[in-house]
Amino acid sequence: MRRRMKTCITFLGLLLLSCAVACNEQQTHAAASGAPPAIGIPVGPVPGPKVALNLPANPYANDQVALTEGRRLFVWYNCSGCHGGHGGGGMGPSLRDPVWVYGSSDAHIFASIAEGRGMGMPAWGTKVPEDQIWKLVAYIKSMRTPQEPDPPIVAQEPQVKRPGP
Amino acid sequence: MRERMQRFVLAIGCLLSLLVPALAQSGSTTTIPGQIPSIHFVSPVPDGEWTLPAGDYANTRFSPLDQINTKNVSSLKIIGTMSTGIPHGHEGQPLVVNGTLYVVTPFPNDLIALDLSKPGFPMKWKYEPRPDPKAQGVACCDTVNRGASYGDGKIVYATLDNHIVAVDANTGKEVWRTLVGDIDIGETTTGAPLIVKNVVITGDSGGEMGVRGKVVGLDLKTGRVLWTAYSTGPDKDVLIGPDFKAFYKKDQGKDLGVSSWPTDAWKIGGGPVWGWISYDPETDLVFYGTGNPGPWNPDMRPGDNKWTITIFARKPETGEAKWAVQLVPHDAWDYDEIMENIAVDMNWHGQMRKLLIHPGRTGYVFVLDRETGEILSAEKFQPVNWSKGYDLKTGLPDVDPAKVTHTGVNARQVCPSSTGGKEFVPSALSPRTGFLYIPAHNTCMDHESIQANYIAGTPFLGSSTTMYRGPGGYQGELLAWDVANAKPVWGIKETDFPVYSGVLATGGDLVFYGTMDGWFRAVDARSGTVLWQTKLASGIVGDPITFKGPDGRQYVAIYAGIGGWMGAAALPSISIDDPYAALGITGAMKKIKQVTGPGDLLYVFGL
Numbered sequence: 001m002r003r004r005m006k007t008c009i010t011f012l013g014l015l016l017l018s019c020a021v022a023c024n025e026q027q028t029h030a031a032a033s034g035a036p037p038a039i040g041i042p043v044g045p046v047p048g049p050k051v052a053l054n055l056p057a058n059p060y061a062n063d064q065v066a067l068t069e070g071r072r073l074f075v076w077y078n079c080s081g082c083h084g085g086h087g088g089g090g091m092g093p094s095l096r097d098p099v100w101v102y103g104s105s106d107a108h109i110f111a112s113i114a115e116g117r118g119m120g121m122p123a124w125g126t127k128v129p130e131d132q133i134w135k136l137v138a139y140i141k142s143m144r145t146p147q148e149p150d151p152p153i154v155a156q157e158p159q160v161k162r163p164g165p
Numbered sequence: 166m167r168e169r170m171q172r173f174v175l176a177i178g179c180l181l182s183l184l185v186p187a188l189a190q191s192g193s194t195t196t197i198p199g200q201i202p203s204i205h206f207v208s209p210v211p212d213g214e215w216t217l218p219a220g221d222y223a224n225t226r227f228s229p230l231d232q233i234n235t236k237n238v239s240s241l242k243i244i245g246t247m248s249t250g251i252p253h254g255h256e257g258q259p260l261v262v263n264g265t266l267y268v269v270t271p272f273p274n275d276l277i278a279l280d281l282s283k284p285g286f287p288m289k290w291k292y293e294p295r296p297d298p299k300a301q302g303v304a305c306c307d308t309v310n311r312g313a314s315y316g317d318g319k320i321v322y323a324t325l326d327n328h329i330v331a332v333d334a335n336t337g338k339e340v341w342r343t344l345v346g347d348i349d350i351g352e353t354t355t356g357a358p359l360i361v362k363n364v365v366i367t368g369d370s371g372g373e374m375g376v377r378g379k380v381v382g383l384d385l386k387t388g389r390v391l392w393t394a395y396s397t398g399p400d401k402d403v404l405i406g407p408d409f410k411a412f413y414k415k416d417q418g419k420d421l422g423v424s425s426w427p428t429d430a431w432k433i434g435g436g437p438v439w440g441w442i443s444y445d446p447e448t449d450l451v452f453y454g455t456g457n458p459g460p461w462n463p464d465m466r467p468g469d470n471k472w473t474i475t476i477f478a479r480k481p482e483t484g485e486a487k488w489a490v491q492l493v494p495h496d497a498w499d500y501d502e503i504m505e506n507i508a509v510d511m512n513w514h515g516q517m518r519k520l521l522i523h524p525g526r527t528g529y530v531f532v533l534d535r536e537t538g539e540i541l542s543a544e545k546f547q548p549v550n551w552s553k554g555y556d557l558k559t560g561l562p563d564v565d566p567a568k569v570t571h572t573g574v575n576a577r578q579v580c581p582s583s584t585g586g587k588e589f590v591p592s593a594l595s596p597r598t599g600f601l602y603i604p605a606h607n608t609c610m611d612h613e614s615i616q617a618n619y620i621a622g623t624p625f626l627g628s629s630t631t632m633y634r635g636p637g638g639y640q641g642e643l644l645a646w647d648v649a650n651a652k653p654v655w656g657i658k659e660t661d662f663p664v665y666s667g668v669l670a671t672g673g674d675l676v677f678y679g680t681m682d683g684w685f686r687a688v689d690a691r692s693g694t695v696l697w698q699t700k701l702a703s704g705i706v707g708d709p710i711t712f713k714g715p716d717g718r719q720y721v722a723i724y725a726g727i728g729g730w731m732g733a734a735a736l737p738s739i740s741i742d743d744p745y746a747a748l749g750i751t752g753a754m755k756k757i758k759q760v761t762g763p764g765d766l767l768y769v770f771g772l
Contacts, residue, residue, distance in 0.1 A: 075615070080745075081373065081624020082302065088743020088751060090733070091302055091624070096740045120302015122622060144742075152743045154752065155631065160578050160609050162636040163550035 041111045043102050055107035060131075060138040068149045070139025073132050077124065086152035087143050092121060096143045109137045193221065197229050198672065200596035203512035203649070207447050207519075213713040215261040216315040218357035219591060220710065223508040224443040226593035227670045228711045232719035234673030237772060238687045238697045244720060245286040245769040247279065252763030253736070254706050254728020256590075257312030257357055258667065259767065260320065261712040262334055265289060266722065267320055268767055272301055272308035274324040276332055282715040286769065290337035292330075297348060300326035303622060304353045305373040305748070306730035311439075311589075312708075316360035317385050323354035323367055329383055331365075341388030345369070345381050350621050352376045356503075359442040360385060361451060361481040368438025372456040372501060373748065375625030378436030378473070380453065382484050392484035396436030396455045396472050397422045403472060404484045411489055412538045413560035415469070425469035425494075433619055434466065435459035436473035440503025440589045445519075448536055450478045450487055452508065452521060456501035460617035461583075462627030464572045469494035474502045476523060476531075478538065488538035490560060493527060497569045497576075498551055498612065499583035499628075500526045505591045507601075508535055511649065522648060524592050524603045526585030527562075529555065530646060544651040546644060547586040547607050548635050551579055570628070575613035582610035582632040584663065584731055584750060591708060593670035598690050600654055601646040602676050606663035607635035608753045630749030634661075640753065643668070643678055645693060655693035657686075661756050665732060667708025669721070677721055679705025681732060682760040685723055685768070701725035703764020704757070706732045720771045726764040727757070735761055 041055060060066035074080055074087070087095040098104075102112045113133050116123030124133065142148045193209035193216075200206075208222035212229050219226050233241065249255070253271040260267040266279040266286065274296055278289040301308050304325055313322035319331040319340055327346030332339055345367070346352035351374025358367035365383040369376060378396035383389065394404040399420045411417045418424070423431055436455040443452045458466060458473035474493040479486050492502050507522040513532070521535035528549035532542040543555035551569075552562035570576040584606055592603045610632045617627025634640040641659035646652070659680055666679035674690040681704040687697040704727030711721045727735040733747050734754035744752040 076618055078618060078620055078623040078626075081626050084740070084743045084747060084751075085629055085745020085749070086743040088740035088746025089738045090747040091305060093738040094740040094743075094746065096743060099737070118298055120299045122302070127620075152745060154742060154744050154755075155633075157633045157752075158578060158609075160548075160580060160633075160636040163548050163580060 041103070041107050043108070055105050058106035058134050058137050058141070060134050061106065061141070062147065063138065064147065066135045066138050067142050067147060070135035071149045073136055074139055077128060079136070087140060088152070095140050106137050106141065109140060110134065113137070194229065197596050201599050204596045204599060205510035205517070206596055207445050207508050207510060211712070214263070215259070215710045215712050217359065218258065218312045218314060219441060219443070219505065222361070222444040222446065224441055224505045224591065225507055225509065226591055226668060226708070227595055229672035230711050230713065230719045231672035233671070233675065233721065233772060235675060235689055235696060238673070238675055240772055241687065241697050241721070241770050243768060244771040247277070247286065247767045249275070249277065249765045249767070251765050253726065254307040254309045254732050255724035255726030255765065256309040256706050256729055258708040258710045259722055260313055260315055261710070262315045264715040265334070267313060269310050269313050269322050271310055271728070272296065272304070272325045274310055274322070276313070276320060276322065276337070278337060292332050292337045292339065294324050294328060294330050294342070296324040296326035296328065300348045300353055303348050303351045303371065303374055304355065305370070307728040307733045307736070309355050309729055311355060312357035314358050314360040314365070319385070321358050321360060321365050321385070323356065323358060325353050325355065327352055327354045327369070329358065329365060329367060329388065331385070331388060343383055343388040343390065345390065348622070350374070350376060351623070356439045357441070359444060359451070361444045364391060364481050366442050366451060366481065368442070368453065370437050370439035372435040372437045372459055373624050373626060374622070375433035375459045375619055376435065376437055377432055378438055378455055380438045380484070382481070394479065394484045394486070395422070396438065396475070397426070397431035397434045399423050403486065404479070405486045409486045409488065413490060415494065415560060416489055416491055421469070421471040425471040426466060427468065430466050433459060433625060434470060434473065436475070438503060440501070441505040441591055443506050443508055444481065445508040445535060448519065449480065450535065451481045452476065452478055452506040452535065454502035454504060454506065454523065456503050457499045458496050460625045460627040461499055462572060462614035462617050463495055463497040463570065464614060465617060465627060470496065474500060476502065476506060476533065476538065478535065490533065490538040490540065492525065492531065493562065498579065500585060502526055503589055504587065507594050509594060513541060513649070522594065522601060524587055524601065524646070526581070526587065528581045528586030530601070530651065532648070532651070542651050546603060546646060546653065547605050547642070548580045548637065549586065570612045570614045572614045572616060575611055577611045578609055579612050580609040580635050581606060582608040582753070583630060583748070584608055584632065588663070588665060588730070590665055590706070591667040593668040593676065594648070595670040595690055597672065597674060599647065599649055600690065601648050602668045602670055603644045603646055604664040604666060604668055604678060605642040605644045607637065607640050607642065608632050608663060609635045610749065629745060631744040632749050632753040634753060641680070643676070643688065657688065657693055657695065662754070663731060665729065666705040669709040669711060671711055677709040677723070679707070679709070679723060679725070681705065681727065681757065683725060701768060702766055703727050704732055704735060704761040718771055720769050722767065722769045725766045725768060727761050728763070732757070734758070736763055
């Protein structure tokens with residue numbers, strides 16, 4: 001378990017680095033050698049023949065304790081302020097709905113949180129440890145499923161008494 | 166002789182200085198046919214152009230134009246439309262200057278000039294300021310903008326990422342641009358600046374992000390910052406000096422903006438100024454209200470939290486405070502009081518007085534003496550239970566402790582909700598009826614406080630809030646309020662949604678406003694009878710204006726584009742199944758997605 005996580009993290013880190021620093025160079029090199037080019041966590045479609053992406057999976061998927069912890073972190077890091085108390089959206093988009101602008105895989109959601117996104121999603125990678133990001137991913141993925149911890153309840157409209165004069 | 170000469174020059178100078186503000190506005194007048202003798206408007210009202218956010222300095226949103234009136238309004242029809250291409254909340258209003266209509270769009274805050282002299286109102290030019298896209302993530306309540314001001318040949322407005330830009334009204338070329346805030350600490354700018362003499366006055370937004378609220382004055386010619394007046398902190402930062410005189414004891418003392426907070430909490434204490442700014446040429450004072458303290462959790466900031474939720478009167482050239490009155494000390498409800506402050510002279514209990522009328526988020530219509538800040542009257546205009554009333558001797562509300570939230574304590578059925586008895590959407594005052602036309606809300610809330618964690622550039626809230634319709638089976642109302650007698654006259658109720666558009670009153674005895682499900686209406690100003698209505702393509706959260714075109718005919722313009730805080734529930738990025746989404750408004754807006762969708766339109770109506 002620990003090892004898998006470490007691999008994931010190293011993998012992610014390397015991908016980021018390799019792309020930021022040497023994307024061009026690698027591609028030329030790959031083309032020359034005929035080896036498949038390195039791909040990060042692609043947000044766009046990958047042109048050409050299909051390639052297996054081997055994206056890292058969430059070590060905490062379906063771990064109920066981690067989900068609850070993810071819920072706590074979602075409030076603690078003020079995700080809830082921007083994305084809604086239970087992820088229904090606000091300053092940032094809903095995370096409850098089936099729409100994923102930057103990809104729906106665990107790895108994509110991890111990348112959205114760690115790297116931030118252009119229209120105002122902060123990059124949390126320097127502030128939130130990786131294992132906590134995975135827990136946040138696990139919690140986000142549990143929304144609208146029976147596993148969702150502390151799910152929102154849309155209450156009946158209470159009968160508010162008319163205040164006296 | 167020399168002395169007489171001097172006196173003469175002085176007199177001329179005085180006269181001129183009185184005239185300058187009047188001259189700044191062409192297409193305006195002070196003669197209002199049919200006005201009640203006991204009402205005196207203090208600044209010229211627009212009878213042709215619309216050059217300031219509210220049309221006039223005093224924020225009356227009244228125009229004496231009467232070509233369109235109660236007799237012929239039923240034949241009103243669409244003359245022109247334009248799409249901005251941006252499906253977000255279209256708050257605020259266009260300007261009309263010299264045969265040109267100017268639209269400021271929501272983010273990315275383009276300025277579009279339309280030629281009113283040609284059929285179909287073709288575009289003259291478009292100015293694109295290209296604000297930083299990251300600003301969208303820190304804007305609390307959709308990526309809105311509330312409009313521009315015109316002065317000295319320039320259209321001046323704010324971009325979401327805190328640039329104040331001045332654009333040549335003829336050519337569309339940028340004249341200057343000044344950065345006045347920082348998105349990295351959660352600051353945005355959404356309010357409309359007001360130009361008074363040679364000063365552009367504007368405030369910031371971000372009461373949900375732990376910003377330090379402020380107002381800045383910029384030189385209209387160059388964009389240089391002339392002064393900054395913070396809403397919190399020591400007197401020197403708030404521009405409280407020797408000329409400051411607060412009416413109430415509670416507002417008197419040194420450095421209250423520091424001592425009414427726990428150590429250093431004022432530095433992230435909120436009090437942003439994102440609403441309407443008004444000006445009275447008679448007293449030469451600028452008026453505005455400040456927003457909520459941060460975080461929302463009141464237990465984290467024991468004290469009065471000055472100067473949040475306060476009305477300020479300031480000198481336009483220097484920003485110096487003349488008086489201030491805090492309407493809600495130690496707020497526990499997010500009752501920003503950034504609403505319009507309407508300056509008018511009226512017969513008040515038998516005596517002509519200089520009034521400032523402030524219909525508030527707290528659910529009260531406040532009538533103040535605008536020379537001193539004394540509260541002359543505070544009457545509820547919608548269901549209110551957070552307080553029983555105001556003590557006019559002390560200026561303090563009589564708060565119901567059961568309606569105050571604490572950490573882990575859910576105060577239930579608090580009325581009104583954070584969104585208020587009315588929101589920022591501005592009311593209109595007609596001198597022909599003496600009525601204030603209030604776009605009102607009737608929404609209540611369950612409000613629980615939790616520990617807030619300050620992380621710069623992210624929300625600083627500490628609250629779990631859900632909202633729902635208030636008592637009486639309605640959630641919105643266009644309310645005609647008799648100012649002199651402090652009581653309602655008539656109302657038009659909306660079952661499912663608050664009224665979230667501004668209001669316009671005209672010399673044709675019409676009142677224009679829109680609903681969140683997209684009805685645009687003209688109502689008889691005296692009786693409240695709906696005389697005309699038409700369904701627009703999207704919900705209305707903008708403010709109607711009226712003007713005379715180059716052809717001499719009267720037109721009425723309005724935006725249709727749902728969004729803003731409560732209206733955001735109509736946007737695809739918000740899920741209604743989370744009642745805590747968008748700061749808790751979704752429970753009150755359950756039906757909005759069924760009745761309207763995002764829109765981006767300007768409509769111009771005429772006969």
